[in-house]
Amino acid sequence: MVFIPLKLAGEAAAPLGAMVGTDPAEPHLLVVPQPRNRDLRFAFMSELAQIMLPYIEGFATAKETVSGRNERERYLDAPQVIVPGRRGVEFVRLLGRSTRFRRSDGPYPVDPSVPVLGQWLTFLYERGELAGSSALLAMTDALSLHWATGQSPMEDANLATLLAWISPPPGLTGQEAAAAAENPIDRPPAGPDTDPGFDAQVLQPAIRAYDASGSPALVRQALRTQLEPTWRLMWEAVDLMRALPEAASVAERWAIDRDQYTREVTRLAEGGPPRGRRDQAGPAAIRLWDMEGAQQSYDAQRAYDDPLVMTEHRAAGKAFTGEAVHVDADRKILLPGGKKPVPRPLVTVRTSDPVRLTPGKRVFSVHRRRQSGEIVEIDGDLIVVQLNDQLAKGAGVPTPGDAVCFTELDLGGRIRPGFPTGEETPWTHGGPPAAYVPTDEDAVEAWS
Amino acid sequence: MTVPHSTPYSTPHSTRFPTGGTAETADSADSAGGTGGFGSAAEAAGRATAAILADFAGGGHRGVIVDSPPGAGKSTLVVTSTLELAGAGERLMIVAQTNEQVDDLADKIAMRNPALTVGRLHKDGFQVPERVVRHPGVTASKKIDDVASCAVVLATADKWAYVSGHTWKWAIIDEAYQMRSDKLLAIAALFEQALFVGDPGQLDPFSVVDTERWAGLAWDPMQSAVAVSARLNDLPVHRLPVSWRLPASAAPLISEAFYPFTPFRSGTAHGDRSLEFTAAGFPASWDGTLDEAAATGWALHELPSRHTIRTDADAVQACAALATRLLRRGPVAHDEHGSHVVDATRIAIGAAHNDQVAAIRAAGVPPGVTVDTANRLQGREYDVTIVLHPLSGRRDATAFHLESGRLCVLTSRHRHACVVVARAGIPELLDAHPSTGRVRLNVPVKFPDGWEANHAVLAHLAAHRVPG
Secondary structure (H helix, E strand, O other): OEEEEEEOOOOOOOEEEEEEEOOOOOOEEEEOOOOOOHHHHHHHHHHHHHHHHHHHHOOOOOEEEEOOOOOEEEEOOOOOEEEOOHHHHHHHHHHHHHHOOOOOOOOOOOOOHHHHHHHHHHHHHHHHOOOOOOOEEEHHHHHHHHOOOOOOHHHHOOHHHHHHHHOOOOOOOHHHHHHHOOOOOOOOOOOOOOOHHHHHHHHHHHHHHHHHHOOOHHHHHHHHHHHHHHHHHHHHHHHHHHOOOOOOOHHHHHHHHHHHHHHHHHHHHOOOOOOOOOOOHHHHHHHHHHHHHHHHHHHHHHHHHOHHHHHHHHHOOOEEEEEEEEEEOOOEEOOOOOOOOEEOOEEEEEOOOOOOOOOOOEEEEOOOOOOEEEEEEEEOOEEEEEEOOOOOOOOOOOOOOOEEEEEOOOOOOOOOOOOOOHHHOOHHHOOOOOOOOOOHHHHHOOOO | OOOOOOOOOOOHHHHHOOOOOOOOOOOHHHOOOOOOOHHHHHHHHHHHHHHHHHHHHHOOOOEEEEEOOOOOOHHHHHHHHHHHHHHOOOOEEEEEOOHHHHHHHHHHHHHHOOOOOEEEEOOOOOOOOHHHHOOOOEEEEOOHHHHOOOOEEEEEHHHHOOOOOOOEEEEEEOOHHHOEHHHHHHHHHHEEEEEEEEOOOOOOOOOOOOOHHHOOOOOOOOOEHHHHHHHHOOOOEEEOOEEOOOOOOOHHHHHHHHOOOOOOEEOOOEOOEEEEEOOOOOOOHHHHHHHHHHHHOEEEEEEOOOOOOOOOHHHHHHHHHHHHHHHHOOEEEEEOOEEEEOOHHHEEEEEOOHHHHHHHHHOOOOOOOEEEEHHHHOOOOEEEEEEEOOOOOOOOOOHHHHOHHHHHHHHOOEEEEEEEEEEOOHHHHHHHOOOOOOOOOOOOOOOOOHHHHHHHHHHHHHHHEEEO
């Protein structure tokens, strides 16, 4: 689903309008004709919920059973929301933060779908914080991962110029097309911030007209001119991305997104409360552990999947490729404290890479994932690696002449240590915190 | 240019630990000078240790914090406290941050009291070095059940995080300023009372992911273990007043630049330490720099001002050549313990980035000389260090390069002399990039400021400049 939100200039999180949908031919245009009116904001959110919730909840149908140590069920697919840029991701967080504590009863009731959407937007944002998740993507980030341009990273954050550079119209070079795409009249900003010229010349009169007449037609018309060009660009970019071959680890990463989606569906079905404003000590530590683990796995997976990414690590001396020139497959050694010799094959690799790993360093085989070894000796361009595991499990041993690649990048997957739960929080971290109970004050907090 | 030293802030404790700090053990009245004799320094250090032990073992507080400047006898304190508690029949756990630190402590404890049962807990597949397992009292195992009955159990924080089902009354946490708050959280259920020992001037813990969402929380997992405990509890803060590592030429500068509110002094006086070369030098630039360092304890090997890439070929070459030349001149160090030849293992070259380290190694460093980043040099000690200044040749001064802990680690590893290699023009670079970190709500202000500390060090080095 493509989601292009706009916000009112000068406000932190006042939605002005949005274009959203799953079909390029059928964009839904939502507007807030007077963005300073809180009631209209909630009306906008409830309208947005009518489009987004059926999409998000619609994946909770077919399940598969995942066997293994942690047997569980998960849905076969999960929602994916794409916004134009990182500011859009941040805006999703703010929308979730502004709506997830609302109530459909009490002093300032809102439509029951609004807090549910708030919870889902929060879920999407929090998934997006973990490296490798595809639940909430910024299109400019996704494109920059696959295409290099002559622009600075800041210029690459502009969807219009980035796309112009990647696929310039016939007869133009990327640079010329990008320069032409900088014109805010033809290519309005992708949001959530709007063009100041548009704000002053078009938007302000349109909002005044709404205040005077009560008809949102002018505001709708104004926002359509701002959103439609970006809408087309977003789908153009989606087509570009779909044409790319899928990397080997994508299915594994998407499975994590599906797992988390399944858990969130269950949690919300059981009436799970909205996430608190702040993390407590335990959840914060767990989240940091998860974020670092995800980053480590993602970095390693990218390098394993893509030889060009691996080249970067090879240049930095963290990996090397070469030819296995000698393999001692039947070598057995007696481990200290062990009773009988265990197989520890030696592979000698000839490489021309500038290796900066040292003997004793743990390395991983890229061609036989999950097989690790350690560097025994480095002598000029010859490196001797001792293979330590996965020998019985069929990973096997290279034969002389094979191309091999070893790296220190670890796919990760270590078990998380037990962090204390809320009531077990130790004295060093302030003792058990007061349990969070959503209150009426949360529900009526001003949307600033 | 003047260097901004004076600070309008009041007492050290009210700024660093808003809730903490009643105990005051350092004799701060006369500790800034660094000229105190060996005897009075030893007395001051002894008094500090006694007060710490009384406070910790007295049981009046759940935790006691000990701030230790570089080389102030941190490990000695840990070993002494361990023997004291174990001697009274108590069981205790010791947490350090790296396997090397754990092995060092285990070795020292077993050496001081061979009768004590010491458990060395380690991860699966780790080879405990010979210097630890040679002691008959030491049991090394990957399973806690094998060592839980020992009087003292040592492991890294990472290993302790996976231990459960056992508790200790006492814990000693070494290098606690390098331990992240979330690591402390994972092990805090194992002990009742803790002694936090560490050096506040070194590098803060870091993460590869964006941790802004927790900024300002009292339990922000990115803080150090000391910071979180001190923020949420009223813990006494002690400090060790004497650096036994730093020579009299270095302690005043390091104390003033990096520990502005908690001054310390050197345990030795001017003249107690000296470095001499057995081979005479040429009037060439390497020798000029080395002579200056030997005579005064500091030298700034200054290359012409230029903007360069990170692995500046000239600066890298200078670092390697200085180390080579230093060894060729047969340096002999005289100190309070006698005289010894400074061999390659007593020399280190420090830099800010991994690629700089790799470039220096590739430039041809004599075998045995340590070349490493500031992060990995933490806690180590050498006779002579050669430092590639983090800001040398840069166009900008980012928070990474300005971090005071980085420069502090690099300039406080030596017992005799420190040679800094840098491009000219760093003071001007600093003036062009005033410190502009983002200010966040509820985040305690941190001292010293890296920008100011950098200026202080450069102002001092200006007097020891040798054009390269």
